[in-house]
Amino acid sequence: MPTGRLRRADVDKPFHGVRVLRDASLPEGLETDRWGRALGPAERAHLALALAYAPRMAEGEFFSHITAAVILGIPLPYLLVARSMLHVSVFRPRRLPRSAGVRGHEAKPSLVRTVRDARTGLLTATPATVWASLGRQLTDPYDLVAAGDAVVRTWRVDSPLATLADLEAAVTAGRRVGVAAARLALPRVRTDSASRTESWLRLTLIDHGLPEPARNHEVSADGVYLGCVDLAYPDLKIAIEYEGEHHLLDPEQWARDIARYEALRAAGWVVVQITKAELFHEPAVAVQRVRAAIRRRG
Known part of the structure; x- marks a missing residue:
C-alpha cells in the first residue's frame, strides 16, 4: 500500500x-x-x-x-x-x-x-x-x-x-x-432467559416479593399456538411482556405483537406490558401492575 x-x-x-x-x-x-x-x-x-x-x-x-x-x-x-x-x-x-x-x-x-x-x-x-x-x-x-x-x-x-x-x-x-x-x-x-431486559424484569419481580415467573412460556389454546410470552404465571393465565424501543421502531413487529396480545386476551389471558421507563426508573410501578393482575386472578 x-x-x-x-x-x-x-x-x-x-x-x-x-x-x-x-x-x-x-x-x-x-x-x-x-x-x-x-x-x-x-x-x-x-x-x-x-x-x-x-x-x-x-x-x-x-x-x-x-x-x-x-x-x-x-x-x-x-x-x-x-x-x-x-x-x-x-x-x-x-x-x-x-x-x-x-x-x-x-x-x-x-x-x-x-x-x-x-x-x-x-x-x-x-x-x-x-x-x-x-x-x-x-x-x-x-x-x-x-x-x-x-x-x-x-x-x-x-x-x-x-x-x-x-x-x-x-x-x-x-x-x-x-x-x-x-x-x-x-x-x-x-438457562431459558432471552435478553438482558427480561432478566432484569424477572429479578425485579422476585425481589419485590412476587413468585418467580416462567420464562419464555409457549401458549396454546384449543390446539392453536398463540405465541411465546416473555414471562408468565401460567396457572393464573398472566403474561408479562417487556416493550422495548425496537417494538415501536419496527412496524411489522409492532403489528405482530398487537395481534398476539389480542389472541392471548381472547383466550382469557391477562397481558401486562412493561415499558423501559417503568423497569429501569419506576420498578415499583411495574411490580404493582403485575401484583394487581395476580390479585384479580387470585
Missing part, C-alpha cells in the same frame, strides 16, 4: 502500525450477535476496535473482560461498553500489552482458559472465564445475572456458550477480582 494512500483523510489510525478505512462497516455477519440481536452503536465500535487491534497482537495475548464479552455477544450496559478501552490479557510471565486505548491484564493459567471465537476469529478467554471476571465491571447485580443468563442460554440456540457447571467451576477455581459478586449471582442465573 503506497504511503500516500495511508495518509489520506478517509483512513484512521486506531493503533500504532494499524490503519483502517474510516466509516468501514463490520464484516458480513457481525452486525448482529450470535442470537440475531442487532449490535448497538457502542458494541459495533468496540468490536471494530478489537478487529483492528488483532493483527498486532503478540503471541500469548487474548481479549478478555468487557472486550471478550462484546465479542461473544454477552449483553452489557451501553455506557460501560461506550466508555471502555480494549481489554487484552496475557499469561504470566509475558509482558503486559502496552498501547494507547488498551488496558492490559495479567492472567493466571490456573484461572483462565482461551478459545478462538468462531464468528470473528478472535482469541478470547472462555465464556465462563469472561463471566467470572465481570464481577468488578458490572456493579449492578442484575447485570451480572443477565450476563450469566446469556452465557448459559439454551432456549432457541444450538448450544450454549457455557453450562452452569462451567460457571461454577470458574467461580470456584481460585481468587480473582470480582469473584465474590459472581458467586452471589450464580444461583440466580437461568
Whole structure:
C-alpha cells in the first residue's frame, strides 16, 4: 500500500502500525450477535476496535473482560461498553500489552482458559472465564445475572456458550477480582432467559416479593399456538411482556405483537406490558401492575 494512500483523510489510525478505512462497516455477519440481536452503536465500535487491534497482537495475548464479552455477544450496559478501552490479557510471565486505548491484564493459567471465537476469529478467554471476571465491571447485580443468563442460554440456540457447571467451576477455581459478586449471582442465573431486559424484569419481580415467573412460556389454546410470552404465571393465565424501543421502531413487529396480545386476551389471558421507563426508573410501578393482575386472578 503506497504511503500516500495511508495518509489520506478517509483512513484512521486506531493503533500504532494499524490503519483502517474510516466509516468501514463490520464484516458480513457481525452486525448482529450470535442470537440475531442487532449490535448497538457502542458494541459495533468496540468490536471494530478489537478487529483492528488483532493483527498486532503478540503471541500469548487474548481479549478478555468487557472486550471478550462484546465479542461473544454477552449483553452489557451501553455506557460501560461506550466508555471502555480494549481489554487484552496475557499469561504470566509475558509482558503486559502496552498501547494507547488498551488496558492490559495479567492472567493466571490456573484461572483462565482461551478459545478462538468462531464468528470473528478472535482469541478470547472462555465464556465462563469472561463471566467470572465481570464481577468488578458490572456493579449492578442484575447485570451480572443477565450476563450469566446469556452465557448459559439454551432456549432457541444450538448450544450454549457455557453450562452452569462451567460457571461454577470458574467461580470456584481460585481468587480473582470480582469473584465474590459472581458467586452471589450464580444461583440466580437461568438457562431459558432471552435478553438482558427480561432478566432484569424477572429479578425485579422476585425481589419485590412476587413468585418467580416462567420464562419464555409457549401458549396454546384449543390446539392453536398463540405465541411465546416473555414471562408468565401460567396457572393464573398472566403474561408479562417487556416493550422495548425496537417494538415501536419496527412496524411489522409492532403489528405482530398487537395481534398476539389480542389472541392471548381472547383466550382469557391477562397481558401486562412493561415499558423501559417503568423497569429501569419506576420498578415499583411495574411490580404493582403485575401484583394487581395476580390479585384479580387470585
